[in-house]
Amino acid sequence: MKKYKHPYQMPEGYLDKFDTQWIAKNNQGYSHKSYLKPMASIAAIAAAILIIILFLPNTETQVPTDTQSLLANLNEQTVKHYLIGEDISEDELLEYADINLQKQFKKLDFSNTTKSEIWVEEWLEQEEEWLESTY
Amino acid sequence: MPDTSSTYKEDADLRLRLQSLHTREAAFAELVALYKERLYWHIRKMLVSHEDTDDVLQEVFLIVWRKLSDFRGDAQLFTWIYRIATNACLQFLRKKKRRFFFAYEDISTDLYAKLESEPYIEGDAISMLLQKAILQLPDKQRLVFNMRYFEEMKYSEISAILTTSEGALKASYHHATTKIKDFIQKHTGETFDLETP
Numbered sequence: 001m002k003k004y005k006h007p008y009q010m011p012e013g014y015l016d017k018f019d020t021q022w023i024a025k026n027n028q029g030y031s032h033k034s035y036l037k038p039m040a041s042i043a044a045i046a047a048a049i050l051i052i053i054l055f056l057p058n059t060e061t062q063v064p065t066d067t068q069s070l071l072a073n074l075n076e077q078t079v080k081h082y083l084i085g086e087d088i089s090e091d092e093l094l095e096y097a098d099i100n101l102q103k104q105f106k107k108l109d110f111s112n113t114t115k116s117e118i119w120v121e122e123w124l125e126q127e128e129e130w131l132e133s134t135y
Numbered sequence: 136m137p138d139t140s141s142t143y144k145e146d147a148d149l150r151l152r153l154q155s156l157h158t159r160e161a162a163f164a165e166l167v168a169l170y171k172e173r174l175y176w177h178i179r180k181m182l183v184s185h186e187d188t189d190d191v192l193q194e195v196f197l198i199v200w201r202k203l204s205d206f207r208g209d210a211q212l213f214t215w216i217y218r219i220a221t222n223a224c225l226q227f228l229r230k231k232k233r234r235f236f237f238a239y240e241d242i243s244t245d246l247y248a249k250l251e252s253e254p255y256i257e258g259d260a261i262s263m264l265l266q267k268a269i270l271q272l273p274d275k276q277r278l279v280f281n282m283r284y285f286e287e288m289k290y291s292e293i294s295a296i297l298t299t300s301e302g303a304l305k306a307s308y309h310h311a312t313t314k315i316k317d318f319i320q321k322h323t324g325e326t327f328d329l330e331t332p
Contacts, residue, residue: 004262005258008183008185015171018171
């Protein structure tokens with residue numbers, strides 16, 4: 001069976017130039033050109049808040065307290081298992097989860113998509129913080 | 136994929152020299168030389184664009200340098216650096232995602248466009264279609280697929296980097312290959328097989 005290769009190429013001499021480029025940027029203090037500039041970020045946040053206020057006043061955005069406590073009881077393994085395949089269905093997840101984890105997951109109601117999305121977003125944020133703490 | 140046993144030996148030696156203030160700078164230059172190419176490919180496969188990869192790669196080494204004194208040696212140096220690179224990629228993608236306010240724009244469309252327009256990409260039709268299929272996957276599945284299929288990492292190594300159980304990684308890889316096969320079959324009308332490393 002054929003093993004496929006990725007089509008990405010590195011510009012010629014890039015690695016040789018990398019050291020000097022890196023040192024120069026390090027000395028200047030690093031700024032990431034692809035990230036939003038602070039002013040643009042503030043404007044974007046303000047626009048997002050305005051949109052939410054104007055168009056989505058009745059959208060349910062709170063995760064119920066009982067769900068939060070249930071989430072808190074889920075162990076780290078389960079959360080990561082869910083996160084690693086963000087779009088896998090509950091059935092697919094249960095197929096691979098351990099018996100104990102299955103029991104915990106069966107307590108969750110995945111029928112409400114909005115709630116599921118909120119949970120995923122919350123877990124992603126928690127995981128991001130957790131990854132940062134592992135540096 | 137480099138021989139990881141020799142990588143670990145080099146890591147152990149480097150780690151000692153990185154811990155001493157007298158040898159730290161020279162050891163860090165070695166670390167950059169040792170890891171820059173493999174991290175470049177690791178990041179590039181996630182971000183598609185050479186320019187974005189260059190930015191993130193520099194950021195990764197800056198983080199490594201700044202956090203060096205905090206590195207407790209609980210993990211292998213190899214694992215720790217890959218974890219930082221992986222996290223930097225995911226954060227870069229998340230920050231980009233937040234820029235898309237409208238439904239018709241999303242990160243996969245953006246990456247897809249880069250795949251079509253980037254100057255440093257060259258492959259036959261099936262390799263390009265494979266990349267398009269990979270870009271449809273969620274970030275983490277894409278990450279697991281790239282690490283396993285292209286970088287030929289062992290599940291135990293990926294598990295240490297992503298701090299995720301091997302079972303979860305196998306499940307993720309299984310889902311990824313199923314989606315890729317379906318995508319390619321849909322576009323070519325032919326059965327597509329992927330060698331499982």
